[in-house]
Amino acid sequence: MIRHAFVLLAFCAALMGCAVAQERRPIAWDGLGQDPNKSSNRPPIAKRRATPPAQVAGDPNQERERVLGTLRPYSEAWWAVHDEIEAENDKRLGTKLVICPSCVQSPPPDAEVTGSVQ
Numbered sequence: 001m002i003r004h005a006f007v008l009l010a011f012c013a014a015l016m017g018c019a020v021a022q023e024r025r026p027i028a029w030d031g032l033g034q035d036p037n038k039s040s041n042r043p044p045i046a047k048r049r050a051t052p053p054a055q056v057a058g059d060p061n062q063e064r065e066r067v068l069g070t071l072r073p074y075s076e077a078w079w080a081v082h083d084e085i086e087a088e089n090d091k092r093l094g095t096k097l098v099i100c101p102s103c104v105q106s107p108p109p110d111a112e113v114t115g116s117v118q
Contacts, residue, residue: 060088061085061088064081064084065085067081068082
């Protein structure tokens with residue numbers, strides 16, 4: 001019984017060795033033919049630098065954000081500028097957001113507005 005367990009354990013260990021991912025290492029080259037590690041058909045790897053996203057030209061919120069940073073937080077002027085920024089963001093979202101007209105039904109004029117959706 002112990003012999004069967006040992007054989008089973010050895011078999012499982014051998015299978016685990018096959019399941020381990022092989023790491024990428026250079027291929028051994030015997031000196032004959034072309035060096036597979038210096039393949040000329042591979043394009044050279046060019047490093048690209050990350051560039052910051054381009055600022056939207058004429059963004060009215062950019063100036064408002066700058067002004068908002070100079071105001072005392074939660075003052076009346078701060079809230080006024082904050083509301084302008086939010087209104088502009090809502091306006092932009094409204095131009096991008098498309099809702100299917102047949103999906104949204106407007107209630108009849110005499111219907112209760114605060115009622116539940118059926």
